[in-house]
Structure formats: C-alpha cells, structure tokens
Amino acid sequence: MRAGIVHIGVGAFHRAHQAAYVDACLAEGDMAWGIIGVSLRSPAMRDALAPQDWLYALAERDGTGETLKVIGSVMKVLVAPEDPQAVLAALSDPQTRIVTLTVTEKAYPRGPDGGLDTQDRRVAADLANPERPTGTLGFLTEALAQRQAEGTPPFTVLSCDNLPSNGETLRRLVIEFAALRDPELAQHIEQNVAFPSSMVDRIVPATTDADRERVAAALGAQDAWPVVTEPFMQWVVEDDFPMGRPAWERHGVEMVADVAPFEEMKLRLLNGAHSALAYAGQLLGRETVADAFADPLIHGFVKGLWRESARTLSGEAGLMPDEYTARLADRFANPALRHRTAQIANDGSQKLPQRFINPLLERLDSGGSAPHLAAGVALWIAALASRGDPPAFTDPLDETLKAAIARTTSPADTVAAVLEACRFDGIDRYLPAVIEDCQRMETDGVAGALAHYARGE
Known part of the structure; x- marks a missing residue:
C-alpha cells in the first residue's frame, strides 16, 4: 500500500x-x-x-x-x-x-x-x-x-x-x-x-x-x-x-458536476434538524438525539422545521426532500446510537448561518413565513443562556457571548446582544420573531413554547 x-x-x-x-x-x-x-x-x-x-x-x-x-x-x-x-x-x-x-x-x-x-x-x-x-x-x-x-x-x-x-x-x-x-x-x-x-x-x-x-x-x-x-x-x-x-x-x-443542491439539502434538513434537536434536547433534559426525537413536542417541532426548510430548496435539482426526511426520521430514532445532544450543540455561532439564518432570510425574501426557523435561533439562544457552569457545550465565541449575555436584563436584550455579537446577516428582519419566541419560553417554558407550534399558532 x-x-x-x-x-x-x-x-x-x-x-x-x-x-x-x-x-x-x-x-x-x-x-x-x-x-x-x-x-x-x-x-x-x-x-x-x-x-x-x-x-x-x-x-x-x-x-x-x-x-x-x-x-x-x-x-x-x-x-x-x-x-x-x-x-x-x-x-x-x-x-x-x-x-x-x-x-x-x-x-x-x-x-x-x-x-x-x-x-x-x-x-x-x-x-x-x-x-x-x-x-x-x-x-x-x-x-x-x-x-x-x-x-x-x-x-x-x-x-x-x-x-x-x-x-x-x-x-x-x-x-x-x-x-x-x-x-x-x-x-x-x-x-x-x-x-x-x-x-x-x-x-x-x-x-x-x-x-x-x-x-x-x-x-x-x-x-x-x-x-x-x-x-x-x-x-x-x-x-x-x-x-x-x-x-x-x-x-x-x-x-457529480455540482454538489451545491445536495449540500444545501443536507445542511438545512439534516444538520438544521440536528441543531433543533440538540438545543431543545438540552433545554428539556434529553441526553441523546433518539431521546429528543422520541419527545412528541420536539418531534413535532422538527417536522414543522423540515416542511419550512424544504420550501427553500432548489426545485430543479431532482432532490426528493420528503423521501430524505423520512429516512432522517428513521436515523434519528435509532436507539443504538448514543449521539449526545451536547456534542451536536457545540459551535452554534458557526453553524446557525447555514442551518437557520440563510433559509430564514430566503423564506422572508420570497414572501413566506418562517416561524420554526426563527424559533430554532431562539432555542439556541435559550440553551446558551442556561447551559450552566461548566457549560454543557461550547462555542468559539464563548467569551464574547458570555460577556454579552451577562450585561442583559431581559429576553429581548439577550437576543439582540447574542445576534449582534455573532454578526449574523439580516438581524433586523427576524429579531422581533426571535425575541417573541424567547419571551414565550420564559413565560410558558420550553415545552409550552414547543406546544405553541404543535397547535399551529
């Protein structure tokens, strides 16, 4: 060899x-x-x-x-x-x-x-x-x-x-x-x-x-x-x-000649769902992906996220998002894999643009709504703010994010401080929605906020 x-x-x-x-x-x-x-x-x-x-x-x-x-x-x-x-x-x-x-x-x-x-x-x-x-x-x-x-x-x-x-x-x-x-x-x-x-x-x-x-x-x-x-x-x-x-x-x-459509589908459907499972799982005490996906509230939220994100994919590349997400559901439910939500939760500031922010902005550009994508950002911020010491997961911007969160006194301040620290694109366009989600998590709890989406509100 x-x-x-x-x-x-x-x-x-x-x-x-x-x-x-x-x-x-x-x-x-x-x-x-x-x-x-x-x-x-x-x-x-x-x-x-x-x-x-x-x-x-x-x-x-x-x-x-x-x-x-x-x-x-x-x-x-x-x-x-x-x-x-x-x-x-x-x-x-x-x-x-x-x-x-x-x-x-x-x-x-x-x-x-x-x-x-x-x-x-x-x-x-x-x-x-x-x-x-x-x-x-x-x-x-x-x-x-x-x-x-x-x-x-x-x-x-x-x-x-x-x-x-x-x-x-x-x-x-x-x-x-x-x-x-x-x-x-x-x-x-x-x-x-x-x-x-x-x-x-x-x-x-x-x-x-x-x-x-x-x-x-x-x-x-x-x-x-x-x-x-x-x-x-x-x-x-x-x-x-x-x-x-x-x-x-x-x-x-x-x-293939062009990887872009495949990579976009994977980033938005698999990786995006993984991040949602990770942050919701961390907030609700679900240790693994299989544990989180078995929770009816988290499961229902991920299905809504899939529907929303799938609408941003290319319709001309021969992709089959329904078949892809059905296969993902089987994979996420695999009880033999102890894929820890804390492991997936790492490095969110680097992952969210591809998984939530970009498809969120595309939905808004096309005149559509994106409540699940905005809520995915809110789940990350809520998990960041409550991850304990030592933190259950880490981020390359940890020092900046910790300092930003420490200076805030309300969910609205926390959301604005975190998003600005990460320099995400188009913050003003989805800031109100993310603030509303974080406020709902504080008043109704994470389970209550996820139930809000299950009811289609």
Missing part, C-alpha cells in the same frame, strides 16, 4: 466515513490510496492507533444489532505541533495526490464578508513563520509552494466539512492567504490547484468506554479507539481531480 492521500483532521467522523470508502477501494486492489492522517492539535489518535498498526474497528449499529469491520486504510498519523516538517514532507511527497480535510467550520478563518480573517492568530502566525506552519491554510500553502519549487504537480484539495460551497470557500481562503505571502504563488494556486466541493453524511457519536468494552468482547482483541456509527453513509463529490482519484463511485459515492 502506498500513501496517495493526506487527511488533515483525523477524528471519528473521518475514520467512519472517508477512510471507510478508501478502505473499500484498497480491498479491491487499488493500493495507491493509503491515508496519512494529520492531527493539528492532540497526539491522542496517534497514541491510540500506533500500537495496533493503525487498524481500528468500525462498529455499525442500529436497532437490530451491530456489525464490525476492521479498517486498514490509515497508514500512520502525524502530530503537527510535534513535527510540522514531517507533515510538510508528507504533503510535498509526489505520491500524495489528494489532501482531504475534516477540520470543522471554525477552522476556516473567515471574516464577516466570508474572506480571509487576517486578524486570526493562526493566520498571523503562519504568515510570520511560513516554514513552520500551525494552521490548515499555512500547511496547505507551504506544501503547495514546496511542490511548485520542486516541479511537482499540485495535489487536489478536497474539503469534507459542513459548510456551503466548502471547496470554493477553502479555495478563496488559500488564495487570499498565499497572496499575502507571494502574489505569484497565489496566481499559481488559482490557475493550477483543484478544490472540489463535497457533501458528507454519517452520524458518528463520540466513542464511550462502554463501546470499547463491547467491541473488545466481540473482537477478542483490545481496540483503544473504535468508531461507532450508523449503517447509513453518503458522500457526494464534485468530480474534479487532475491528479487522479480512487474509484469511489464503485462503493456508493456520488460523483
């Missing part, structure tokens, strides 16, 4: 998703696509997998039981803070033809206009010291510069993160970052590097000690970090790979 892919952001999702698809290709005999993983922060994944030859168990669970697979597509994991030169060497290796990423939305340093946030500390550090990068943009840009200097064709950069037009977004950030280093390098990247977009989907809860014990008993061997997931998986990829790619389509990957 040879390493043809470097993956930045090795976590549970990557190991349950992209690594599993690549493993299927390797099993058919195409041995050029082994994965070198890169952790930008912690050595924990490297330390867990190295003693077991980088093998791990993938446990697919539903109400009927559990199926185990052993995944062997990861060849090693590098820890960037320990040895950035080793990461650059892997990225610059001529065998590396694709670089994939799952670094989460907050690792894309964007300003209010969507362009590069030059005030971001990682951006500033990597511009000051380009040969010892610390962040995603720094590593990608320096590796592409080294490949250009050595006459090696550039790799393809494939974002697998949940943000709209992820390939185009990453392309813009890399080019703007490179331009601050060297305008000629930026021009080279703009003209020669492919940044296809992709849409990924698989529910992957955090691994628990109980998972480790159960998997070890079934395997007859200890696995320091198995991955637990659902049987369902989906990957839609823009087919733009000048340096070649695995035959992913043989294993269920949809290779």
Whole structure:
C-alpha cells in the first residue's frame, strides 16, 4: 500500500466515513490510496492507533444489532505541533495526490464578508513563520509552494466539512492567504490547484468506554479507539481531480458536476434538524438525539422545521426532500446510537448561518413565513443562556457571548446582544420573531413554547 492521500483532521467522523470508502477501494486492489492522517492539535489518535498498526474497528449499529469491520486504510498519523516538517514532507511527497480535510467550520478563518480573517492568530502566525506552519491554510500553502519549487504537480484539495460551497470557500481562503505571502504563488494556486466541493453524511457519536468494552468482547482483541456509527453513509463529490482519484463511485459515492443542491439539502434538513434537536434536547433534559426525537413536542417541532426548510430548496435539482426526511426520521430514532445532544450543540455561532439564518432570510425574501426557523435561533439562544457552569457545550465565541449575555436584563436584550455579537446577516428582519419566541419560553417554558407550534399558532 502506498500513501496517495493526506487527511488533515483525523477524528471519528473521518475514520467512519472517508477512510471507510478508501478502505473499500484498497480491498479491491487499488493500493495507491493509503491515508496519512494529520492531527493539528492532540497526539491522542496517534497514541491510540500506533500500537495496533493503525487498524481500528468500525462498529455499525442500529436497532437490530451491530456489525464490525476492521479498517486498514490509515497508514500512520502525524502530530503537527510535534513535527510540522514531517507533515510538510508528507504533503510535498509526489505520491500524495489528494489532501482531504475534516477540520470543522471554525477552522476556516473567515471574516464577516466570508474572506480571509487576517486578524486570526493562526493566520498571523503562519504568515510570520511560513516554514513552520500551525494552521490548515499555512500547511496547505507551504506544501503547495514546496511542490511548485520542486516541479511537482499540485495535489487536489478536497474539503469534507459542513459548510456551503466548502471547496470554493477553502479555495478563496488559500488564495487570499498565499497572496499575502507571494502574489505569484497565489496566481499559481488559482490557475493550477483543484478544490472540489463535497457533501458528507454519517452520524458518528463520540466513542464511550462502554463501546470499547463491547467491541473488545466481540473482537477478542483490545481496540483503544473504535468508531461507532450508523449503517447509513453518503458522500457526494464534485468530480474534479487532475491528479487522479480512487474509484469511489464503485462503493456508493456520488460523483457529480455540482454538489451545491445536495449540500444545501443536507445542511438545512439534516444538520438544521440536528441543531433543533440538540438545543431543545438540552433545554428539556434529553441526553441523546433518539431521546429528543422520541419527545412528541420536539418531534413535532422538527417536522414543522423540515416542511419550512424544504420550501427553500432548489426545485430543479431532482432532490426528493420528503423521501430524505423520512429516512432522517428513521436515523434519528435509532436507539443504538448514543449521539449526545451536547456534542451536536457545540459551535452554534458557526453553524446557525447555514442551518437557520440563510433559509430564514430566503423564506422572508420570497414572501413566506418562517416561524420554526426563527424559533430554532431562539432555542439556541435559550440553551446558551442556561447551559450552566461548566457549560454543557461550547462555542468559539464563548467569551464574547458570555460577556454579552451577562450585561442583559431581559429576553429581548439577550437576543439582540447574542445576534449582534455573532454578526449574523439580516438581524433586523427576524429579531422581533426571535425575541417573541424567547419571551414565550420564559413565560410558558420550553415545552409550552414547543406546544405553541404543535397547535399551529
């Protein structure tokens, strides 16, 4: 097996998703696509997998039981803070033809206009010291510069993160970052590097000690970090790979010319519903997605949210939102997945624009109403304000949000302070609706507010 892919952001999702698809290709005999993983922060994944030859168990669970697979597509994991030169060497290796990423939305340093946030500390550090990068943009840009200097064709950069037009977004950030280093390098990247977009989907809860014990008993061997997931998986990829790619389509990957309609449906129907389940679940003491979805009030609210969000989707892309949400309902109800609402609730300030704010504004632009989308924003704010200490979930803007909330004396003040701190688009257009929802939660309780929607009021 040879390493043809470097993956930045090795976590549970990557190991349950992209690594599993690549493993299927390797099993058919195409041995050029082994994965070198890169952790930008912690050595924990490297330390867990190295003693077991980088093998791990993938446990697919539903109400009927559990199926185990052993995944062997990861060849090693590098820890960037320990040895950035080793990461650059892997990225610059001529065998590396694709670089994939799952670094989460907050690792894309964007300003209010969507362009590069030059005030971001990682951006500033990597511009000051380009040969010892610390962040995603720094590593990608320096590796592409080294490949250009050595006459090696550039790799393809494939974002697998949940943000709209992820390939185009990453392309813009890399080019703007490179331009601050060297305008000629930026021009080279703009003209020669492919940044296809992709849409990924698989529910992957955090691994628990109980998972480790159960998997070890079934395997007859200890696995320091198995991955637990659902049987369902989906990957839609823009087919733009000048340096070649695995035959992913043989294993269920949809290779398409335009990912945007698929990604929009997933962000608004799956991810949007996940956020609603997470915040309502946190407020009503529902620990997991399955627990929250089993609550009739939350379940009814999510169904209303689906109907509202589905009206914002493209009618010309061949999407089938009714079938998609029916499948989502089965997935959310899966009792075998302990997908914690607190895990999903993290990073709301980065997730809400794609999941609630954008479709909310589109509904208003078309003359429609969007009470469930506005209420989704209110659920997030209410959960933020009541999450306790230490907080049950976190946000990249925690310090700003805590300070903003601490200065307020009413639900209306809290809503305005939080939305302004996050710099969301079009705040004035939906501020009254969100304030009304938060006031209703304070007077009637969260259950009472959700019952309001169940009655269609």
